[in-house]
Amino acid sequence: MPVEGDGALTSPATTPAFGSADRALRFDTFVVGASNKLAHAAARAVADAPGQAYNPLVVYGGSGLGKTHLVGAIAHRAREHRPDLRVRFTSGDELASTLHRAIASGQPHQFLVDHQQVDLLVIDDIQFLTGQRETQTELLRLLNVLLQGGQQLVLTSDRQPADIPDVDERLLSRLSGGLVVDVGAPDFEMRLAILRNVSQDRGVSFVDGVLDAVARMPFGNVRELKGALNKLSAYQQLEGTPVSVGDVRAVLGERAPSTGPERIEAIIPAGTDYEGFLADVLQEVETRVEPWRIQLGDAIARWRPEGWRVTVLERALNLTQAPDVDGLLRAFAAAVEHLRGLEAQAAAVDPSWAGHEAFRNVEAIGAAEQLLQRIIETAQPLPGPSPAFTRAALDSTPESQLALKAVDAVIAEPGVRYNPLLLHGPSGSGKSHVAHAIGNAMRERWPARRVACLSASLFVEELIASMQEGGTERWRTRYRSADVFILDDIHLLEGKERTQDELFHLFNQLMAQGAQVVLTSQRAPRALTGLADRLRSRFEGGLVVTLPARERPRLEHLVARAPGEPDRFFLDREKTVWEWPDLSGRLIEEYR
Amino acid sequence: MPIVDHATRLITCKLVYYGPGRSGKTTNLMYLHDALPSEQVGSLTSLATRRDRTLFFDYLPVDLGTVGAYHVRFQLYTVPGQPYYKAIRQLVLQGADGIVFVADSQRSRWDDNIESLQDMHANLAEHGVDARALPIVLQYNKQDLPASLVASVDELSAALNFRGVPEFAADATQGTGVFDTLRALGTRVMKRLGAEEGGAGSSRAA
Numbered sequence: 167m168p169v170e171g172d173g174a175l176t177s178p179a180t181t182p183a184f185g186s187a188d189r190a191l192r193f194d195t196f197v198v199g200a201s202n203k204l205a206h207a208a209a210r211a212v213a214d215a216p217g218q219a220y221n222p223l224v225v226y227g228g229s230g231l232g233k234t235h236l237v238g239a240i241a242h243r244a245r246e247h248r249p250d251l252r253v254r255f256t257s258g259d260e261l262a263s264t265l266h267r268a269i270a271s272g273q274p275h276q277f278l279v280d281h282q283q284v285d286l287l288v289i290d291d292i293q294f295l296t297g298q299r300e301t302q303t304e305l306l307r308l309l310n311v312l313l314q315g316g317q318q319l320v321l322t323s324d325r326q327p328a329d330i331p332d333v334d335e336r337l338l339s340r341l342s343g344g345l346v347v348d349v350g351a352p353d354f355e356m357r358l359a360i361l362r363n364v365s366q367d368r369g370v371s372f373v374d375g376v377l378d379a380v381a382r383m384p385f386g387n388v389r390e391l392k393g394a395l396n397k398l399s400a401y402q403q404l405e406g407t408p409v410s411v412g413d414v415r416a417v418l419g420e421r422a423p424s425t426g427p428e429r430i431e432a433i434i435p436a437g438t439d440y441e442g443f444l445a446d447v448l449q450e451v452e453t454r455v456e457p458w459r460i461q462l463g464d465a466i467a468r469w470r471p472e473g474w475r476v477t478v479l480e481r482a483l484n485l486t487q488a489p490d491v492d493g494l495l496r497a498f499a500a501a502v503e504h505l506r507g508l509e510a511q512a513a514a515v516d517p518s519w520a521g522h523e524a525f526r527n528v529e530a531i532g533a534a535e536q537l538l539q540r541i542i543e544t545a546q547p548l549p550g551p552s553p554a555f556t557r558a559a560l561d562s563t564p565e566s567q568l569a570l571k572a573v574d575a576v577i578a579e580p581g582v583r584y585n586p587l588l589l590h591g592p593s594g595s596g597k598s599h600v601a602h603a604i605g606n607a608m609r610e611r612w613p614a615r616r617v618a619c620l621s622a623s624l625f626v627e628e629l630i631a632s633m634q635e636g637g638t639e640r641w642r643t644r645y646r647s648a649d650v651f652i653l654d655d656i657h658l659l660e661g662k663e664r665t666q667d668e669l670f671h672l673f674n675q676l677m678a679q680g681a682q683v684v685l686t687s688q689r690a691p692r693a694l695t696g697l698a699d700r701l702r703s704r705f706e707g708g709l710v711v712t713l714p715a716r717e718r719p720r721l722e723h724l725v726a727r728a729p730g731e732p733d734r735f736f737l738d739r740e741k742t743v744w745e746w747p748d749l750s751g752r753l754i755e756e757y758r
Numbered sequence: 759m760p761i762v763d764h765a766t767r768l769i770t771c772k773l774v775y776y777g778p779g780r781s782g783k784t785t786n787l788m789y790l791h792d793a794l795p796s797e798q799v800g801s802l803t804s805l806a807t808r809r810d811r812t813l814f815f816d817y818l819p820v821d822l823g824t825v826g827a828y829h830v831r832f833q834l835y836t837v838p839g840q841p842y843y844k845a846i847r848q849l850v851l852q853g854a855d856g857i858v859f860v861a862d863s864q865r866s867r868w869d870d871n872i873e874s875l876q877d878m879h880a881n882l883a884e885h886g887v888d889a890r891a892l893p894i895v896l897q898y899n900k901q902d903l904p905a906s907l908v909a910s911v912d913e914l915s916a917a918l919n920f921r922g923v924p925e926f927a928a929d930a931t932q933g934t935g936v937f938d939t940l941r942a943l944g945t946r947v948m949k950r951l952g953a954e955e956g957g958a959g960s961s962r963a964a
């Protein structure tokens with residue numbers, strides 16, 4: 167990675183702000199606890215997909231709590247994934263200095279030009295920009311340019327952006343537009359984990375219980391904690407003897423307050439120390455409580471406050487033997503994601519569905535899906551057949567007998583025989599008439615069944631519109647609810663790969679749920695060369711019947727009535743707009 | 759068995775101080791209340807009779823704080839020692855994770871000790887609890903009294919400690935042996951964590 171400090175392009179090893187000393191700033195050396203879990207997750211997401219996850223990402227928290235570690239880890243990981251990624255690591259005051267230098271050299275625009283050339287810009291300690299209106303304005307411009315260009319911005323601050331005094335409102339709003347996460351003070355477990363990591367990294371070992379004793383001291387930040395470890399390590403080296411648990415407080419001095427008041431030692435006779443009792447209890451907890459139960463407990467503690475039903479996890483917790491906890495938790499997380507997706511779709515239709523109980527029960531996903539189905543059905547009815555085309559009005563000729571028999575069989579037993587039914591014939595053979603007639607007959611015969619009848623061009627248009635709105639899943643769900651799906655003129659899908667993909671999945675889903683599929687096309691499936699093989703083969707797998715061309719007798723009839731006029735009409739393959747109330751003026755192909 | 763709530767990371771142990779009336783059970787709790795870090799003990803709740811003897815029970819919550827991954831809380835109870843409060847003793851004993859039997863070392867209370875110990879076993883049996891499986895420690899209180907008045911630890915041990923459980927000489931008014939007693943019981947109770955983890959430790963005895 168061409169990692170840069172603020173200034174000339176430099177190699178990672180010599181970059182002042184992100185040099186060799188900071189190589190330890192990786193995710194695997196970052197201890198995750200309750201106080202920084204969210205920040206860690208967000209940082210991982212950003213590192214894995216810069217510019218796509220949370221942009222900008224603002225990490226804030228007190229001094230020494232690991233903000234710089236986290237953003238350093240983002241840069242490292244992003245570089246691991248994409249070695250060509252251009253990363254710049256700077257700080258708020260360096261940014262200000264760079265800008266001032268650019269202004270002094272008479273090239274203020276150079277600041278923007280320079281910083282535009284990065285894919286990932288990390289700005290540490292933006293609180294130093296307080297009161298620097300000029301730098302803030304430039305930063306705002308830079309932010310706008312970078313965000314528009316899809317480049318990732320990561321910023322850190324020692325307080326919430328809104329709490330930094332004297333900051334441009336527009337800049338604040340920009341910063342808050344991404345994700346703002348905090349890192350808090352480490353709790354006991356985190357402190358102990360950090361101490362163990364650091365002592366292991368430094369190859370220093372301590373007598374059992376020493377690190378526990380240090381971790382029990384209420385150090386408010388990680389730097390102080392590491393400082394205490396340094397002190398113990400130095401003491402151990404100089405004295406040549408290991409520091410004992412009892413020495414910890416003496417070595418670290420009175421500055422570090424102890425958790426136990428002194429009166430305990432004064433009252434409770436020697437040899438019966440309270441700390442020792444705690445150590446006994448700790449040992450028992452660590453040896454007796456199985457890790458898989460802790461893992462499940464963690465998961466319950468994580469999901470329950472968010473309103474998720476965790477009974478499946480609670481049942482697992484009550485088992486005598488360890489289940490496949492990882493598998494269970496993966497399945498649970500996947501179910502949660504699925505429900506979130508369903509909830510988002512429901513909320514997109516009607517925001518009042520957001521947070522509904524039905525979308526919180528991982529054991530009732532089916533019910534949630536049905537609810538979503540109902541929500542979508544109520545809000546967006548399926549396109550239906552035009553009432554003008556009826557089964558009774560279909561011409562019965564010797565050539566069309568096979569097609570009509572197939573149509574009647576499908577109407578009598580939808581989804582049972584001849585599924586899919588594909589009718590093909592040249593323009594004017596009455597395909598659309600048949601398609602809509604089947605739709606109407608289905609509605610009449612099976613009023614409870616949901617009939618979708620639409621042209622392939624409308625299908626494409628709707629898909630594109632749903633993609634624009636970000637509601638593709640909703641669009642899919644709507645059609646998946648159909649019991650009868652009639653798609654007219656599928657030859658219009660040739661070359662439209664995305665729509666074919668969607669149709670492929672929809673087709674499979676509909677077939678799996680026993681829905682009847684009827685398709686019409688100008689050509690037989692094997693002649694639809696612009697259609698994916700997987701679709702063609704599936705269409706061939708049903709019943710394919712030919713609708714005979716009807717131009718000749720009608721043409722002869724028209725020629726006899728008005729010579730010359732019909733030729734132009736049919737030879738131009740002109741289309742006619744049918745003004746049906748429910749078609750909203752959509753163009754449908756002339757069927758005659 | 760202690761209640762382990764993995765979701766809230768909380769381990770709760772119910773420890774009961776049992777023994778004849780006036781043996782010093784409440785004094786044990788009062789000493790602990792004063793001696794333990796103030797932020798870790800709750801207030802000592804005592805419901806006493808007009809004669810200042812325990813009527814229902816004393817209750818002292820002791821919060822050991824976050825120990826390892828878990829928050830550990832001990833709930834210390836005493837039972838009323840007087841024979842006529844048998845029903846209340848049974849009630850308090852229900853769900854106990856461990857028992858401190860506080861014996862009065864005075865020779866004059868010899869029979870009371872034995873009677874109370876038998877009463878304890880009978881009550882446990884009524885709850886369907888096997889006393890052999892329950893962590894129990896013995897405390898011989900009032901060992902500070904003149905030797906002419908009290909039985910020795912050996913004598914008391916021979917009479918009361920037929921199961922060979924941990925035993926401690928104590929002077930609860932001064933605190934001697936009080937913390938050792940609690941520590942011994944607490945540690946033994948914690949050793950039962952996960953022993954019958956079928957119910958995630960949540961099914962208490964009786």
